[in-house]
Amino acid sequence: MAANSRLTIATHVLAWLALAQRQGQEVLTSEQVAASVNTNAVVIRRSLGDLRRAGLVEVRHGAGAGWSLARDPEGITLLEVYDAVDAQPPFGLHRSEPNAECPVGRGIRPALGGVYGRVERAMRQELAHTSIADVLRETLVN
Amino acid sequence: MAANSRLTIATHVLAWLALAQRQGQEVLTSEQVAASVNTNAVVIRRSLGDLRRAGLVEVRHGAGAGWSLARDPEGITLLEVYDAVDAQPPFGLHRSEPNAECPVGRGIRPALGGVYGRVERAMRQELAHTSIADVLRETLVN
DNA sequence: TTGGATGTAACAGAGACTGTTACAGGGATT
DNA sequence: AATCCCTGTAACAGTCTCTGTTACATCCAA
Incomplete structure (x- = not known):
């Protein structure tokens, strides 16, 4: 699979909304956001739907x-965005159950689960x- | 995509080799390893090939x-295994270039690159x- | 020389994500 | 109330990666 770009798309969307807000633009349509991200508007609406369910953005109809x-951009962390878009974890366990008759096969999953949990915690903290x-800010300096 | 299980497979293989070594078994065939992981031997050979190129295991022919x-299991870190199997990074950037006429589109990639770099560094450290x-050890207590 | 195991190519199938079209639903504005 | 634009979501094709599998050439201790 191509690398997961959900977090990238969602962050791009939020940064663009933040900039628009600062410039006095009250709302943006999914078409306008899509023009900046350079993709289809439905892709953007899917991402915005995730963000809306997480309470990070608001939508106006009619x-x-x-x-x-929906909130101050200073207070929205990438961790919240990560959870909102429900990206897959970096590592997966065995696709099919290992052999339970082997001592390694029996115990390896919980052992790896511990390690992967620590890795994910470090990632989330960052x-x-x-x-x-x-x-x-980082975006506008470049 | 199903989550990436390469690191899991490679670690399982190495742990199994470490246990066999400790029990006096000099070498294991890919078939024997495959029986513990419960998958096809070719999948294991692919993983072992990665590990061989990284200098973590040795092969004997004939x-x-x-x-x-190839080395003391105390000294092989999961970071080395991670690099050996060349797993994909957790986050990807935009699939298609963002719109360069938008200030966010122009600068977002390096900005995200910085964040993602810090995340990956934290992951690697762990x-x-x-x-x-x-x-x-963790495997055998369970 | 032999035989068992490796090394790798090739291919099918599964699964996830992206991009796209299509269309029902919602609600300010008129 | 009618209109109209935009949202929300289903459906589908195409792409890509990974896994599992078969097949076969290569290697080397015995």
Whole structure:
């Protein structure tokens, strides 16, 4: 599979909403966001749907419809975005159950589960250190 | 995609080799390893090939052929295994170039690259803390 | 020389994600 | 109330990666 770009798309969307908000633009349509990300509007709506369910963005229907941030971009961390888009964990266990008659086959899964849990915790901690506002700042210097 | 199980398979293989070695079994064939992991021998040979190229295991040809650890299991970290199997990074950037006419589209990639780099560094640091011998110990208590 | 195991190519199948089209639903604005 | 634009979501094709499998050439101790 191609690497998972869900977190990238969602972060891009939020940064763009944050910038628009700062520039006085109240809402953006999925078409407008899609133009920046350079993809189809439905892809953006799927991502925005995830973010809406997580309470990170709000939608307005009817005429003058569109999307806006539901919270201060300084307070939205990439960890929340990661959880919102439900990306797959970095490592998977065996696809099919190992041989239970082998001592390694019996115990390897919980052992690896422990390690993978620690890795994921480190990853989440790092994601929690960066906010959408941070990303936007970094983005605008370049 | 189903989660990436390469690291899991490779670690399982190495732990099994470590246990066999400790029990006085000099070498294991790919068939024997495959029986523990419960998969096809070719899958195991592919993994062992990665590990051989990384210098973690040795192969013996001819009669009495098979695989053995090339180094002390206490000294082989999961980070080395991770690099050996060349698993994909947890996050990918945009599949198609974002719109360069948008300020966010222009700068988002390097900005995200920085974040993702920090995440991967944290992940690697955690993997470096665990050895094959650690995994085997954890495996055998269960 | 022999025989068992490795090394690798080739291919089918599964699964996930992206991109796309199509269409029902919602609600300001008029 | 009618209109109209945009959302929300289903459905589907195409792509890509990984796994599992078969097949076969290669290697080397005995």
